[in-house]
Amino acid sequence: MFKQKKSIAKATKNNFITYGILAVMFAGSLIWLESGAMPRQFTKLLVPLCTYSIAAVSLNLVVGVLGDLSLGHAGFMCIGAYSSAVFTNIFADVITNDLLRFFIALLVGGIFAAVFGFLICIPVLRLKGDYLAIVTLAFGEIIKNIFNIVYLGIDKSGLKIAINSSKYTEIMSADGKTIINGAMGITGTSRDSTFIIAFVILFITVAVSLNLINSRTGRAVMAVRDDRIAAQTIGINIPKYKLLVFTIASFFAGLAGVLYAHNLNSFSAGAFDYNASILILVYVVLGGIGNIRGSFIAAIILYALPEILRSVGEYRMLFYAILLIVMMIVNNNDTIIDMRKKLVAKLKKNKHKTTANEGGDI
């Protein structure tokens, strides 16, 4: 009984540290921001940092907890960004309360992304994990392609949609308002993303992820990750849990997209390409696969560093590539793992000795 309580206490303590780090970061940034001393260089980073942290934490649910790879996480951000920006632009004059409208925009973006996540997951449910990577990659490309050619506007007679500019000019009256302008994307979305809202969403993402992991559902998902056959034979319905986690992860990616869309004057689908998905994956891998706290810390460091130190920009991507390879080999090669374990054991032993010499009680 003692040990069992200790295990629960350990998990709670771990989560407590995570929330503590978030709280300190939030309070620190807010005080710095409100004092007016924060340089412009940093203030403009606050929302993107939260955005990418949310994206990384939600991708970690797929990679670390489900054990599958998604290469289209930016695609779900894209869905969230477009659907919410369209909503905000249409209802800009109808719902005048910014906060309320943004709240609904968040729901719209999250739900749209979740629905697509659910649909995309269906074809790969029966297949080996590798296929999820390919299908999500394909999905990301499809989304980008489609948004690049879509024109959407609103005039007196209602919504107008076309898939090329000449057709669009034909059907759209001159006094109408263009919302999606083909490859140019969406311009003039109300900039409703604030640091506080972005941070609250990051906090919710982390809390939901941690609670999910430490629950019956999370255990079932991790069981599927560790051994599919054994999970089945103890009665775990694999498709159900795969769909569930993937849909939740897509929902949060969608929220990240909403924050992104409402933080800039204009954006286009090009921002959510394959490279963006890979970048989020780099955050997850560096922060530790399955480690929620690591994901947002890595996202913050890796996103902020090149922005602050412009000079490393050129070599940044190359550095990430090497980082991915080295991290994987160091964490998965038996020989290296053995070496590491021995080293840790040796260090512990030494520490043990010193404490014993000091007459300490262990």
Next chain:
Amino acid sequence: MALLEVKNLGIVFGGLHAVEGFNLTLEKGSLYGLIGPNGAGKTTIFNLLTGVYKPTSGTFTLDGVKLAGKNPVEISKAGIARTFQNIRLFKNLSVLDNVKLGLHNQMKYSTAEGILRLPRFFSTEKKMNEKAMELLKVFDLENEATTLADNLPYGKQRKLEIARALATNPKLLLLDEPAAGMNPSETQELMDTIRFVRDEFDMTILLIEHDMKLVSGICEEVTVLNFGQELAQGKTSDVLNNPEVIKAYLGD
């Protein structure tokens, strides 16, 4: 009525009859052995009985319910649990979590209740912990509850797998070479545990084993399988002295 009734069960892999015309009737509470040389189709029978493979012929019922052709999840819910020859634990989860996963369909709360930490989350988790610790005690694993399953020594991993299977509250327990890789004293201890499980949980057990000491020590009856077909069936002592059986094991 018998607990398990297998009639004419068979499976063909690309022309190869891996198992053919297999029959078995297990009474409730019996401890039954399935033996035979390597490649005789013993594990394939377990895979058929747990829905990992779909039979190409024949049928089987548990407590009168037809289960042939059902998927592993349905079969688990119907009451058949198993262990694996090459241990399949959830390696990156704790010993306690492995057993709690066995309780997955016994004690439930929804995903939303888990995420929102509603009262049912706490009450169910508490019950799960208690039940899981109870099972771990049976297998003398209660001090390892927080250890990662992967870090357990081999013998304890085998025990944990049995504990996890029992957690699903089965009517029938299938053990695939439970003594593999164990030394004689561990095997002796395992025999006591298996008997204890049968008596304490009122369990029906079907086991595959190569260790004849274990088989003759605890199984009342056995079936010998060779090349996917039944070679002999009956009381353990009789079957093990059957010249046909000895020939199958030792060759001509």
Next chain:
Amino acid sequence: MEFLSAIIAGISLGSIYALIALGYTMVYGIAKMLNFAHGDVIMVGAFMMFIALTKMGLHPILCIIFGTVICTILGVVIEKLAYKPLRKATSLAVLITAIGVSYFLQNSAQLIFGAGSKTFTSLFGSGNISLFDGQIIISHNTIVTICVSVIIMIGLTLFINKTKTGRAMLAVSEDKGAAQLMGINVNKTISITFAIGSALAAIAGALLCSSYPILSPTTGAMPGIKAFTAAVLGGIGSIPGAMIGGILLGVIENISKVYISTQLSDAIVFGILIIILLVKPTGILGKKMNEKV
């Protein structure tokens, strides 16, 4: 006639996909991994040939040989350094590593050659053949592409079915453990597979850039992913499947470009991938794979 032209151009593009898909499918069959960096080997090959042609002034044939040799070595080195240490790791770890390698190749190329695109001069001349009074015009590149692909596919099929090495590859793809017991050197076989796959990728690079003369560090990425789609369409792990899938995909892509929309052709190709996985995940010629319990 427009339709016929579209089909011929599609077959030409499809044969390039087929060559790339062969590399994907062979590696998947034997090493059970999705080599994401395969597409980028095409790009490396094309850059090597570009340099050999413009900087060293070699004969086009020598350029192709030069590029192919470099890629063959590159393929083996990648396997040894990045994938071999992960033989026993989860497929997730291997996949992430492969993405890392892909990214590494792209970004190294960007640092060395610059991000901008180069104009690739065709290695096979620029003439045309005109048929039916000029209603159908077929370029030399198209003819060379189709011929070279057919020769390579026949050669590869013979190599795999008739030579000892080829049969060893088949054995390893069936059952690694059993192949090892039969005295087959599994590591060597995997190296050979990577070598052949990368050599094919280099040749595909020469053909691709001769027909579509834009060369940049990301040139290989998209054809690589499409070739993977082709491999899945044909049935992953199956060599004839990769050929059929490649050609089919090339034709589909070209027809959608001509008759539907240039910008949507990629979306259509990837849409097909999703549909196949829904309807027949084993592809046209793929076998069902049973997990060993």
